[in-house]
Amino acid sequence: xxxxxxxxxxxxxxxxxxxxxxxxxxxxxxxxxxxxxxxxxxxxxxxxxxxxxxxxxxxxxxxxxxx
Numbered sequence: 001x002x003x004x005x006x007x008x009x010x011x012x013x014x015x016x017x018x019x020x021x022x023x024x025x026x027x028x029x030x031x032x033x034x035x036x037x038x039x040x041x042x043x044x045x046x047x048x049x050x051x052x053x054x055x056x057x058x059x060x061x062x063x064x065x066x067x
Contacts, residue, residue, distance in 0.1 A: 002008050015023065031037065 002011075015026075018026075027034070
């Protein structure tokens with residue numbers, strides 16, 4: 001997870017050109033049992049979406065009108 005999307009895209013493009021063996025070594029270093037990470041990623045996405053929605057609600061409890 002990274003704060004800046006530009007960094008994520010740059011990193012993905014760099015990894016895309018790696019040899020397959022390097023990619024497998026990287027995966028196995030971080031996730032040696034090859035666990036499915038989808039449920040964790042989804043729960044994080046939901047958490048951040050809910051957090052962002054709460055932060056966008058003003059003190060009155062109402063969301064500001066879109067501009």
